Amino acid sequence: MIIRVTPGRINDVAAALDKAKVRFREVKLLGEELIVTWPEDTVDEKLVRAVDAGAVIINIKTKYQLASRQWRQRSIVDVSGVKIGGGDLIVAAGPCAVESYEEVKETAEAVKAAGARLLRGGAFKPRTSPYSFQGLGVDGLKILRRVSDEVGLPVVSEVLDTRMVEVVASYVDMIQIGARNAQNFELIKEAGRTGKPILLKRGMGNTVEEWLQAAEYAMLEGNGNVVLCERGIRTFENATRFTLDLGAVVAAKKLTHLPVCVDPSHPAGKRDYVIPLALAAVAAGADMIIVEVHPRPWEALSDSEQQLTFDMFTELMSKAKAVAQAIGRGV
Ligand code: PEP
Numbered sequence: 224m225i226i227r228v229t230p231g232r233i234n235d236v237a238a239a240l241d242k243a244k245v246r247f248r249e250v251k252l253l254g255e256e257l258i259v260t261w262p263e264d265t266v267d268e269k270l271v272r273a274v275d276a277g278a279v280i281i282n283i284k285t286k287y288q289l290a291s292r293q294w295r296q297r298s299i300v301d302v303s304g305v306k307i308g309g310g311d312l313i314v315a316a317g318p319c320a321v322e323s324y325e326e327v328k329e330t331a332e333a334v335k336a337a338g339a340r341l342l343r344g345g346a347f348k349p350r351t352s353p354y355s356f357q358g359l360g361v362d363g364l365k366i367l368r369r370v371s372d373e374v375g376l377p378v379v380s381e382v383l384d385t386r387m388v389e390v391v392a393s394y395v396d397m398i399q400i401g402a403r404n405a406q407n408f409e410l411i412k413e414a415g416r417t418g419k420p421i422l423l424k425r426g427m428g429n430t431v432e433e434w435l436q437a438a439e440y441a442m443l444e445g446n447g448n449v450v451l452c453e454r455g456i457r458t459f460e461n462a463t464r465f466t467l468d469l470g471a472v473v474a475a476k477k478l479t480h481l482p483v484c485v486d487p488s489h490p491a492g493k494r495d496y497v498i499p500l501a502l503a504a505v506a507a508g509a510d511m512i513i514v515e516v517h518p519r520p521w522e523a524l525s526d527s528e529q530q531l532t533f534d535m536f537t538e539l540m541s542k543a544k545a546v547a548q549a550i551g552r553g554v
C-alpha cells in the first residue's frame with residue numbers, strides 16, 4: 224500500500240500506523256510525501272482516514288510498489304536538463320571505457336554533432352577477466368567531467384563499489400549501475416541516497432519483476448530519478464552476445480512509470496548488429512538508447528568488436544529519427 228498523505232500530516236499518520244504495529248517507510252519522492260507499507264501486511268484503511276481525511280490510499284498488488292504504474296502514470300527523469308521519458312527519444316553515446324582525454328573528446332564532439340544528448344564512458348570497468356583493462360578510475364572520471372563541460376553533454380558513468388559512490392556522484396550527471404551489480408542492493412541504496420539520476424541495468428539473469436524490485440531499493444531512499452536499462456539476458460542462444468529482450472521493454476513500459484532505456488551494444492557483441500537492434504528498441508517504445516562509439520573501435524581497450532565508428536553512429540541516428548517519427552515521437 225502507498226499512502227499519499229496531505230502535506231504536513233506524515234508524522235500523524237506514521238504515529239497511528241506505529242501504534243497499530245504496521246510496518247512502513249516514510250518516503251519523500253517525486254515531490255510527494257508518501258508512506259509505503261509492507262506489501263504482505265493488511266492495513267485497516269479507516270485507521271489512516273481517521274488521522275488524515277485527505278490521505279489517498281493506493282492498494283498495490285505487486286512486490287514492487289513505488290516503481291509500479293498503479294500509483295503514477297509516467298515519470299520524466301531530468302539529467303542536468305536532458306529529459307528522459309518525456310516523449311522524445313534520448314540517445315546516450317560514447318566509448319565503452321575512458322582511455323584518454325583525446326579519445327573521449329573526439330567521441331563526444333562526433334556524437335553530439337550526430338544528435339546524441341548524453342555522453343557515456345566507463346571509468347571503472349567490471350571486466351570478466353581480472354587481467355583485462357580495468358579502467359582509469361578517478362582519472363577517468365576527471366576526463367569525463369572535463370569533456371562533458373567542454374562539449375556540453377551531461378555524462379553517465381558506472382559505479383562498481385559502495386566505497387566509490389560519493390566520488391563517482393561528484394563527477395557525473397547520472398550514475399550507472401551495471402548488469403553485474405543489478406542486485407547489489409547496498410550499492411543501489413547508496414546510489415539512491417545521492418539523489419543523482421540512476422541508470423539501472425537489468426541483470427543478465429534477472430526477471431523483469433526482479434529488475435523492478437531493484438529499482439524499488441533506490442526509490443525507497445527517496446530517489447525517483449531511475450531509468451531502467453535492458454541490456455540483454457543470458458539464454459541458450461549464442462549468435463549474439465546476449466539475447467536482447469525487447470518483450471521486457473514492452474512489459475516494463477506497462478508495469479512502471481519509470482523511463483526505459485535499451486543498450487543495443489552489449490547484447491549485439493558485433494558492431495554490425497548494433498544498428499538493427501537499436502532501431503528495434505526504438506520501435507518497441509524505448510525512451511532512451513545508450514550506444515558504444517569509439518574513434519577507432521578496432522584499437523579499443525574493451526569491447527572493440529561492438530563499438531560503432533562515428534560514421535555508423537551517424538547512420539544509426541538518422542535511421543532512429545525515422546523510426547521514432549514513424550511511431551509519433553521526436554528525437
Ligand atoms: C557498460 O555499459 O559499460 C557495461 C559494462 O554494461 P553492462 O553492465 O550492461 O554489461
Ligand code: MN
Nearest residue numbers: 319515525526
Ligand atoms: Mn562495454
